[in-house]
Amino acid sequence: MNFKNNPKAFSPNSFTRYYPSWILILTVILLQIYLIFTTTCSVPRSHAAATDGHHFSKTVAEDPCSSGRVFVYDLPPIFNNELLENCQSLDPWTSRCDDVSNGGFGRRATELTGVVPDGLAPAWFWSEQYMLEPIIHNRILNHKCRTLEPESATAFYIPFYAGLSIGRFLWLNYTTSDRDRDSEKLIKWVQDQPYWNRSNGGDHFITLGRLTWDFKRWGNNQWGSRFAFMPGMKNVARLVVEREPSDPLDIGVPFPTGFHPRSDADVLNWQSFVRERNRTNLFCFAGGTRQEIKNDFRAFLLSYCVNDSGGLCRAVKCTGNRCASGDSVVLETFLDSDFCLQPKGDSFSRKSVFDCMLAGSIPVIFWERTAYGQYEWFLPDEPGSYSVFIDHKEVRNGSASIRGVLEKFSREKVRKMRDKVIETIPKIVYASAPEGLESIEDAFDIALHGIFGRFNQRPNGVSKR
Ligand SMILES: *[C@@H]1O[C@H](CO)[C@@H](O)[C@H](O)[C@H]1NC(C)=O
Ligand SMILES: *[C@@H]1O[C@H](CO)[C@@H](O)[C@H](O)[C@H]1NC(C)=O
Ligand SMILES: *[C@@H]1O[C@H](CO)[C@@H](O)[C@H](O)[C@H]1NC(C)=O
Ligand SMILES: *[C@@H]1O[C@H](CO)[C@@H](O)[C@H](O)[C@H]1NC(C)=O
Numbered sequence: 001m002n003f004k005n006n007p008k009a010f011s012p013n014s015f016t017r018y019y020p021s022w023i024l025i026l027t028v029i030l031l032q033i034y035l036i037f038t039t040t041c042s043v044p045r046s047h048a049a050a051t052d053g054h055h056f057s058k059t060v061a062e063d064p065c066s067s068g069r070v071f072v073y074d075l076p077p078i079f080n081n082e083l084l085e086n087c088q089s090l091d092p093w094t095s096r097c098d099d100v101s102n103g104g105f106g107r108r109a110t111e112l113t114g115v116v117p118d119g120l121a122p123a124w125f126w127s128e129q130y131m132l133e134p135i136i137h138n139r140i141l142n143h144k145c146r147t148l149e150p151e152s153a154t155a156f157y158i159p160f161y162a163g164l165s166i167g168r169f170l171w172l173n174y175t176t177s178d179r180d181r182d183s184e185k186l187i188k189w190v191q192d193q194p195y196w197n198r199s200n201g202g203d204h205f206i207t208l209g210r211l212t213w214d215f216k217r218w219g220n221n222q223w224g225s226r227f228a229f230m231p232g233m234k235n236v237a238r239l240v241v242e243r244e245p246s247d248p249l250d251i252g253v254p255f256p257t258g259f260h261p262r263s264d265a266d267v268l269n270w271q272s273f274v275r276e277r278n279r280t281n282l283f284c285f286a287g288g289t290r291q292e293i294k295n296d297f298r299a300f301l302l303s304y305c306v307n308d309s310g311g312l313c314r315a316v317k318c319t320g321n322r323c324a325s326g327d328s329v330v331l332e333t334f335l336d337s338d339f340c341l342q343p344k345g346d347s348f349s350r351k352s353v354f355d356c357m358l359a360g361s362i363p364v365i366f367w368e369r370t371a372y373g374q375y376e377w378f379l380p381d382e383p384g385s386y387s388v389f390i391d392h393k394e395v396r397n398g399s400a401s402i403r404g405v406l407e408k409f410s411r412e413k414v415r416k417m418r419d420k421v422i423e424t425i426p427k428i429v430y431a432s433a434p435e436g437l438e439s440i441e442d443a444f445d446i447a448l449h450g451i452f453g454r455f456n457q458r459p460n461g462v463s464k465r
């Protein structure tokens, strides 16, 4: 696998294709490059510091890892690599071997050639929503702030693929001890490590690629494992795709989308592509319905979109695997719409919120917990700056009309919100360059710096030495 090929932002082909607006695009790109170089001065990356060191004060340019270094445990393979090797048994019904391929990015999305700009197709994969564990593990191993000396670490990363592990035992007749077995073994292993006792795991963190609820079993015959409740885990921070708002150890991180940029240029190229896009639908909804749920809000939105939106809404009905892999229809729908409806899924959060924003579409939220208070390090502080909130109860009882609310926004306001969404794109993608992007911080960089910041602040933190 070679992610390092770094095609120029515009191949000759794409130049021809966007000829009418190339001056504008070029201006935007130059402006962005200028902005990146001026705004990252306070947190310079090694690249910027090395090529332009005299612009930075000596102290800042010296150490790009001044906020901390991370030590990565070398776990017995049963906790990670063996799960990948046994990918056909990660799920009781279907093989997950495609999903875990390419370091967790999944199968290459060759079907998107012609949909995404020329040259960017190799940065697209069919990434499955629960694959964050191998993705983050691979990135952290190559990170410049990784240290091989635990003495000098601010943070310790435990690369246990807890979500892949529990995914095997959530259904069928598996017992609660089946579900807890790996977690108990892991805790035993990590507690035997010399650096655990410095703060009883308080300077340790882990990734949970599934929802936090899958690791918080309350009663005996309930859902999930007890991993997050086990005494050994009571100080360990968790990067998790859906957090429990009242649990400070849960840190919400974006679901992986299909776009894994190889370079700064990939990000800038994609941002100008979605900014220039001519959107033909006011709003859209892509989702499945659940027959077994009475009054399923998703079914309601789907039929509203099809019947009652006055032709302003484009619907994609996701049946089977249609919206997950191999079909470009969802991406094209988001690219063609100003707004996208994002009801809660089987849980509050939804990978689709990130797919939508990645395409420069403005998410319409119906439950606060779908986005707000979930991903604080990644999404803008002001919800109204990048999203629209319509209470699901008001939609249900007819006191709010989705179409009415969305039609009221001026073109200028829509443009502003879209600019905010597009500005957020780098923060919600996971780069494929093993060492990260040159100067842009992606979701992983933000998560790691956030962890360092948190561990450095801890009043009794032994890590602050
Ligand atoms: C679950 O049930 C199947 C048959 O229905 C059996 O073959 C399997 O061993 C059982 N698994 C467990 C963990 O009890
Ligand atoms: C860590 O502390 C526990 C409890 O105090 C002790 O049983 C264990 O041996 C210690 N581990 C190490 C590696 O020092
Ligand atoms: C969008 O539409 C405008 C006006 O119709 C046109 O000038 C422009 O080239 C289009 N842009 C793209 C990227 O298709
Ligand atoms: C949309 O139309 C279908 C078929 O005519 C109907 O069954 C459904 O109830 C309608 N939905 C709404 C929200 O009006």
Ligand SMILES: *[C@@H]1O[C@H](CO)[C@@H](O)[C@H](O)[C@H]1NC(C)=O
Pocket (backbone or CB within 6 Å): 391, 393, 394, 397, 399
């Ligand atoms: C609809 O629901 C909202 C939120 O629960 C409530 O404030 C409002 O009074 C309701 N309106 C009607 C007409 O029932």
